[in-house]
Amino acid sequence: MASEPLLRVRDLGVTFRSGGADTVASSGVTYDLAPGEILAVVGESGSGKSVSALALTRLLPAAPACRVTGSVLLEGEELVGLPEERLAKVRGKRIAYIFQEPGTSMNPVYTIGFQIAEAVKAHRPEVTGADVRRTVEASLDAVGIREPARAADSYPHELSGGMLQRAMIAMALACEPKVLVADEPTTALDVTIQKQIMELLARLRRERGMSILLITHNFGIVANTADNVLVMSQGRVVEQGPVARVMSAPEHPYTRGLIACIPRLGQRRRRLPTLEDHLRESAQA
Amino acid sequence: MNAPAPLLEVRDLKVHYPRPGAGWFRKAEPVRAVDGVSFSVPRGRTVGLVGESGSGKTTTGRAIVKLAPVTSGEILWEGRDIGRLSSRAFLPWRKKVQMVFQDPYGSLNPRSDILAILSEPLEIHFPEMSRADREARCAELLRKVGLKPEQMRRHPHEFSGGQRQRIGIARALAVQPELIVCDEPVSALDVSVQASVVNLLQDLQEELGVAYLFIAHDLAVVEHISHHVLVMEKGVVVEQGSPERILGAPTHPYTRTLLDAVPRF
Numbered sequence: 001m002a003s004e005p006l007l008r009v010r011d012l013g014v015t016f017r018s019g020g021a022d023t024v025a026s027s028g029v030t031y032d033l034a035p036g037e038i039l040a041v042v043g044e045s046g047s048g049k050s051v052s053a054l055a056l057t058r059l060l061p062a063a064p065a066c067r068v069t070g071s072v073l074l075e076g077e078e079l080v081g082l083p084e085e086r087l088a089k090v091r092g093k094r095i096a097y098i099f100q101e102p103g104t105s106m107n108p109v110y111t112i113g114f115q116i117a118e119a120v121k122a123h124r125p126e127v128t129g130a131d132v133r134r135t136v137e138a139s140l141d142a143v144g145i146r147e148p149a150r151a152a153d154s155y156p157h158e159l160s161g162g163m164l165q166r167a168m169i170a171m172a173l174a175c176e177p178k179v180l181v182a183d184e185p186t187t188a189l190d191v192t193i194q195k196q197i198m199e200l201l202a203r204l205r206r207e208r209g210m211s212i213l214l215i216t217h218n219f220g221i222v223a224n225t226a227d228n229v230l231v232m233s234q235g236r237v238v239e240q241g242p243v244a245r246v247m248s249a250p251e252h253p254y255t256r257g258l259i260a261c262i263p264r265l266g267q268r269r270r271r272l273p274t275l276e277d278h279l280r281e282s283a284q285a
Numbered sequence: 286m287n288a289p290a291p292l293l294e295v296r297d298l299k300v301h302y303p304r305p306g307a308g309w310f311r312k313a314e315p316v317r318a319v320d321g322v323s324f325s326v327p328r329g330r331t332v333g334l335v336g337e338s339g340s341g342k343t344t345t346g347r348a349i350v351k352l353a354p355v356t357s358g359e360i361l362w363e364g365r366d367i368g369r370l371s372s373r374a375f376l377p378w379r380k381k382v383q384m385v386f387q388d389p390y391g392s393l394n395p396r397s398d399i400l401a402i403l404s405e406p407l408e409i410h411f412p413e414m415s416r417a418d419r420e421a422r423c424a425e426l427l428r429k430v431g432l433k434p435e436q437m438r439r440h441p442h443e444f445s446g447g448q449r450q451r452i453g454i455a456r457a458l459a460v461q462p463e464l465i466v467c468d469e470p471v472s473a474l475d476v477s478v479q480a481s482v483v484n485l486l487q488d489l490q491e492e493l494g495v496a497y498l499f500i501a502h503d504l505a506v507v508e509h510i511s512h513h514v515l516v517m518e519k520g521v522v523v524e525q526g527s528p529e530r531i532l533g534a535p536t537h538p539y540t541r542t543l544l545d546a547v548p549r550f
Contacts, residue, residue, distance in 0.1 A: 044475045045446065161338065190337040190502050195546040217475045220548040261480040263505035265532055265547060271487070272480035272509060 005032035005073075006178055006211050007056075012070035012080075014048070014055045026052040026235040029070070033179065036209040038201070040222040040243070042258065043232035044275075049215050052232075053181050057091045058082075075178070093123040096172035100184035102164035106156040113152030116140070116171045123175040139174040140167065143200060162193035169200065173208075180204075183215045198225050219259050223247055231255045253282035290364040291325040292496055293349065293382075293464055298322045298358035298368075300344050318344040320520035321358070324513075326464060329490065331497040333511030333528065335504060335543065341520040342500050346466040349498065350384050351375050380410045383457035387469035389449035393441040399427070399452060400437040403459055410460045426455040429492075430485060447478035451485065458489065464496045471506060483510055504547055508532045516540045 013027035026048030033039050043049040051060070057079065060066045072079040074094060079087065091097075099105050107115060116136045120127055127135055133152075140148035143166040156164060165185060172180055182201060186194035202225055204210050214226055222229055222243060230240040231252065239252040250256045257278030299322075301315040319341040326332045336342040347353035349360055351372065360368035367378050383406075386392035393402055403423040407414055414422070424434035430451040441449055450470060457465050467486070471479040483506060489495060501507050507514060508528045515525040516537065524537040535541050 044477050191504070191546040192337060192542060195548075198548075217477070219476070224548050258477060261477050263480065263483070263503070263509050265505045265508055265544070265549075271484050274480040274484065275477040276481065 006035045006037075006075060007033040008071070008073040009033075009056070010071040010073075012052055012055055012072060013068070014051050014060065015067045015069070016061075017064055017066070024235055026055070026232070029230075029232075029237055031230055031237075031240065033211050033213065035178075035211055036205055037228065038205055038212045038214055038226045040214045040216060040226035040229045041232060042216055042219055042222055042229055044217055044258075046234075047232040048235040049232045050183055053097075053183060053213055053215055056179075056181070057095050058084075058087055059091065059097070089123075092119055092172075092177070093175050094177055095179045095181060096175060096177035097181045097183065098165070098168045098172055098185055100187050102161060102168045102188075103156065105168055106164065108156050110155075111152065112140075112154055112156065112159070112167045113137075116152070116167070116174050119171050120174050135174055136170075139170040142173060142204075143167070143170045144196075145170070161189055162196065165189065165193075165197055166200070169197075169204075173204070177210070179211045179213060181213045181215070184217070185214075186221065187216070187218075194221065201225065218262070219247070220262050231258065253279055256282070290361070292328040292363060293498075294325040294359075294361040294364075295345075295349070296323050296359040296361065298345065298348060298360065299356040300341075300348050300353050301356040317520050318353075319348065322517070322520075322522050324515055324522065324525065326496050326498055327512075328463065329494040329496055330512045331490065331499050331510050333507035333514040334498060334500045334517060335502065335507050335514060336517035337502060337543075339519075340517040342517045343468055345517070346384070346468050346498055346500050349464075350379070350382050350466055352384070376410075380460045381463045383460065383462040383465050385450070385453050385457050385465060385467045385470045388473055389446050389453055390441075390473075392453055393449060395441055398438050398440050399423070402441075402452065403427075403437070403456055406456060406459045422459065426459055429458065429489070430455045431481075445478075446474050447482060450474060450482050454482075454485065454489070458493070458495075461493075462495060464498065466498045466500070468500045469502070470499075472501060472503060479506065486510065504532060504543060516543070 009029060009031050012029040014025040016023045016025055029052045041049045054060050055068045056072050058068055068080055070080060079090060113136050117132050120132055120135050136152055137148040140151050145151045145166055159167065186197050198221060201212055205212055216222060226243050229243050229246050231238050233254045239246060239255045246255060250259055257275040260273045260278055261275050263272055298319055300319040301317050304313040304316055322345055334342045344353050348355050355368045359366045362378060367375065400423050403426055404419045407419050407422060423437050427434050427437060432448060432451055471482050474482060487510060499507060499510055511528050514528045514531045515522050518539045524531060524540050531540060535544060
């Protein structure tokens with residue numbers, strides 16, 4: 001028997017309204033996320049990949065400026081249409097987010113430890129007193145920060161980009177979420193740090209059985225980390241399936257173009273193939 | 286017979302910054318951002334400069350265009366040291382060396398239209414140019430970088446990241462430079478857009494014979510565009526050579542670490 005999905009998303013759509021006109025940011029997004037699965041959502045800027053992930057817990061402007069339609073079942077509970085105060089208990093606690101720029105996601109005037117403690121106190125009332133600090137240090141330790149006590153007492157500007165992203169992940173972990181949404185977690189980081197962060201995410205999935213929704217524009221980092229992939233273009237899912245299948249035999253021309261335009265080592269060519277070239281050729285074929 | 290001097294030659298360049306916290310009685314060790322870097326850029330060629338954040342690659346590039354102070358060493362332009370000129374004396378060289386910045390959102394004035402952005406370097410370096418000539422030149426530049434001349438009255442926010450980077454390239458080209466320092470020109474762009482900007486840079490080099498110092502952390506892009514590659518770590522060049530050699534058979538452990546970190550599939 002296939003395991004029950006942790007997250008069941010059906011026909012999810014996001015529409016923004018401004019100046020009386022509607023803009024459909026994404027529509028018809030459907031997928032299942034199993035416990036311990038890493039699902040990658042790949043697409044260009046403006047493809048709707050981030051907005052459909054934010055829509056899960058409605059981290060978006062309030063109605064009528066923004067409408068979320070469809071269904072999001074988290075462990076059987078419908079999230080679309082849930083009142084704000086109930087959603088606030090889902091955000092961070094059951095579905096946690098980390099973003100592209102760890103520097104701007106932290107408050108510069110509080111220490112890392114203070115900010116993680118804030119999340120713990122908000123979402124885990126059972127943790128009190130000195131246990132809060134212990135939880136903070138344990139989660140910093142879990143993301144591979146060598147001196148958790150020292151990092152907890154540091155301010156964001158005292159840490160490097162890679163360390164800050166680890167601290168962000170620690171903050172997400174401290175509340176023991178079921179699903180971690182990682183929105184371009186390594187785009188702002190150096191390649192060597194990118195590799196470390198991706199390895200960290202893979203380890204957390206292995207050790208804690210956490211499910212991860214990995215949002216990226218780069219097929220390169222998907223190949224080594226994700227189980228399944230969803231390719232989005234202009235607000236719609238154009239292809240989805242197991243990573244190995246999609247990477248080796250992409251069906252949609254857009255997917256083929258996205259994979260082809262990644263510059264690879266050891267394959268010097270006169271010109272890099274662009275997405276437009278690819279789409280033009282397949283339209284003629 | 287001597288070979289002609291390269292377009293640009295950098296000899297033992299050092300850029301040191303005082304560490305904050307040093308006082309009258311407490312002399313702190315300076316931050317050695319660039320600590321003895323030597324290389325040359327031949328006319329019409331691309332030299333790739335690779336390294337991580339903090340390796341000194343950006344500071345090296347900025348020192349060449351006089352955006353970072355040179356502590357010691359020489360920056361030779363066709364054999365003449367330009368590293369120590371005053372800003373005023375440097376002006377004729379600023380026309381020859383231009384820069385393209387990493388962040389296409391932060392490097393264009395949001396209040397100016399594209400015509401104003403592209404006209405500014407022309408007003409400084411070609412003050413005799415008439416308004417009509419400047420406009421014609423802007424139209425030509427936009428066409429060169431794959432945009433439409435009709436778009437010159439628009440403002441930066443009306444363009445996508447890739448288009449803005451094309452505008453940044455057009456601005457650098459405006460004064461007909463012989464060298465462009467490109468500081469991470471594609472790393473803020475989607476992978477799908479990176480390819481078209483890299484292709485544009487190569488086409489422009491073929492057409493105009495401009496040389497590039499291409500600073501990046503993406504090894505695959507650097508391998509693709511460069512004729513010669515330098516690897517920097519902690520302010521020094523740890524390895525340099527042809528891209529085939531550096532990326533195919535690296536000898537320095539740091540280069541290998543960088544290579545191992547690139548996702549393969």
